[in-house]
Amino acid sequence: MHIERAISASHSLIRVKTKSPTVAKPPSQDTPLTEHLAYLLAQANREINRQLESRLAKEGVPVEQWRILKVLFDGNGRSMGELAEAVLLNHPTLTKIIDRMVSDALVYRVQDPKDRRKVLMFCSDRGKILCQRLNSLAMSQEAHIVENYGNKSTNELKRLLENLIDSAN
Amino acid sequence: MHIERAISASHSLIRVKTKSPTVAKPPSQDTPLTEHLAYLLAQANREINRQLESRLAKEGVPVEQWRILKVLFDGNGRSMGELAEAVLLNHPTLTKIIDRMVSDALVYRVQDPKDRRKVLMFCSDRGKILCQRLNSLAMSQEAHIVENYGNKSTNELKRLLENLIDSAN
DNA sequence: TGGCAATTGTTGAAGTTTCAATATTTTCGC
DNA sequence: GCGAAAATATTGAAACTTCAACAATTGCCA
Numbered sequence: 001m002h003i004e005r006a007i008s009a010s011h012s013l014i015r016v017k018t019k020s021p022t023v024a025k026p027p028s029q030d031t032p033l034t035e036h037l038a039y040l041l042a043q044a045n046r047e048i049n050r051q052l053e054s055r056l057a058k059e060g061v062p063v064e065q066w067r068i069l070k071v072l073f074d075g076n077g078r079s080m081g082e083l084a085e086a087v088l089l090n091h092p093t094l095t096k097i098i099d100r101m102v103s104d105a106l107v108y109r110v111q112d113p114k115d116r117r118k119v120l121m122f123c124s125d126r127g128k129i130l131c132q133r134l135n136s137l138a139m140s141q142e143a144h145i146v147e148n149y150g151n152k153s154t155n156e157l158k159r160l161l162e163n164l165i166d167s168a169n
Numbered sequence: 170m171h172i173e174r175a176i177s178a179s180h181s182l183i184r185v186k187t188k189s190p191t192v193a194k195p196p197s198q199d200t201p202l203t204e205h206l207a208y209l210l211a212q213a214n215r216e217i218n219r220q221l222e223s224r225l226a227k228e229g230v231p232v233e234q235w236r237i238l239k240v241l242f243d244g245n246g247r248s249m250g251e252l253a254e255a256v257l258l259n260h261p262t263l264t265k266i267i268d269r270m271v272s273d274a275l276v277y278r279v280q281d282p283k284d285r286r287k288v289l290m291f292c293s294d295r296g297k298i299l300c301q302r303l304n305s306l307a308m309s310q311e312a313h314i315v316e317n318y319g320n321k322s323t324n325e326l327k328r329l330l331e332n333l334i335d336s337a338n
Numbered sequence: 339t340g341g342c343a344a345t346t347g348t349t350g351a352a353g354t355t356t357c358a359a360t361a362t363t364t365t366c367g368c
Numbered sequence: 369g370c371g372a373a374a375a376t377a378t379t380g381a382a383a384c385t386t387c388a389a390c391a392a393t394t395g396c397c398a
Contacts, residue, residue, distance in 0.1 A: 030304075031308075033236055033239045033240060033255070033256075035327070036307065036311060037217060037311060037314060037323065037326070037327060037330075038217050038218060038221045038232075038307075038310075038311075039236070039257075040327055040330040040331065040334070041210065041213055041214040041217055041218075041330065042214055042218065042257055043257060043330075043334055044210055044214075044330045044333050044334050044337075045210040045211055045213075045214040046257055047333075047334060047337045047338075048206060048207050048210055048333075048337065049207060049210070049211065051337070052207045063207075067202055067208070070202045071202060086202070087202075088208075088211055088212060088215055135199075138205065138207075139200070141207075142205060142206060142207075145206060145333075145336075145337075148336040148337070149332065149333055149336040149337075153329060153332060153333070154206065156325075156329060157206070157326075157329045157330070157333065158204070158206060158209055160322060160325060160326045160329065161206075161209040161210065161212075161213045161326070162209065163318065163322060164213050164216075164217075164314075164318055164322070164326065165209070165212055165213050165216060167314075167317040167318040168213075168216045168217065168220070168314075168317070168318075169216075
């Protein structure tokens with residue numbers, strides 16, 4: 001292995017056939033789309049998100065709103081900026097979603113007394129009750145994934161995703 | 170291990186405490202948002218997609234267009250349906266992106282002679298040349314990920330994602 | 339202190355995606 | 369072979385997201 005690397009590094013004309021089947025291929029020009037990490041993530045995300053979406057549709061609530069309710073559930077207010085970060089939305093999008101949720105009386109705005117530029121968001125009682133129903137639906141979805149995919153794989157995948165996210169920052 | 174499984178399978182009243190520190194918590198009502206698989210996937214996807222996007226921006230091309238070019242690069246035509254499936258877009262969205270790409274002379278439409286309902290998409294020479302430059306950018310992004318995140322983790326993550334996608338269908 | 343730069347959130351316009359309806363062609367049962 | 373149903377792609381309207389500009393407030397430093 002040492003030797004193989006040395007040979008390959010010296011650009012030998014002799015082709016050394018590598019043995020390992022799971023040897024790390026560096027991504028090359030003709031790597032199929034389906035082997036790119038970015039693509040696999042997009043595909044997995046799309047699939048899982050669809051499943052969740054269709055569960056939450058029972059309550060007529062989009063995934064983003066569930067995330068917002070879940071973050072606010074603890075009763076501590078969050079500024080729009082914190083919230084946007086937490087739920088993976090950019091500011092203007094969040095503002096408009098929050099507008100709808102305020103209309104539905106799920107959340108409400110309070111001006112931050114410490115810093116009057118900020119708006120603190122809170123979850124209403126109605127929002128909390130809905131949130132709990134949504135949590136059940138989300139839980140059952142995740143249970144369903146674990147059933148098909150296995151407990152070990154699920155946990156391992158979560159761990160790897162967390163590391164990836166960390167390493168990307 | 171055999172025995173443990175047997176006990177657990179027989180629903181014994183005796184609790185067998187599993188040793189593993191990474192024991193599977195079943196998702197519960199108050200599982201934080203950030204521990205849900207759907208959330209981790211969304212976050213990782215967002216992050217990696219942003220990185221890729223900013224690389225491809227050097228050529229002024231959105232990620233979706235790179236995917237399309239890459240799929241068509243082999244010169245075999247694809248129907249809109251096949252293409253939509255391959256690049257994770259729904260039909261109307263694809264139609265409109267293709268309209269733009271046709272304007273830019275990156276791809277072209279040909280009516281399928283075997284089945285005149287279908288339109289076969291092909292990549293132009295110009296599209297192929299651009300695709301190769303984009304492939305380089307995408308490769309360098311993936312190399313960058315591997316650098317920070319590690320080769321082993323990257324491959325393992327890809328494997329797990331593939332399995333997840335399979336198990337979800 | 340006064341004023342300039344930075345932070346925070348919202349708004350309106352522009353761009354994009356999605357939904358439902360449509361047009362065209364093929365398939366299949368009878 | 370005919371007609372109804374299915375498959376394929378596109379279109380226009382509606383919904384949504386994003387971008388750039390704006391308004392309000394705070395922090396800073398000279």
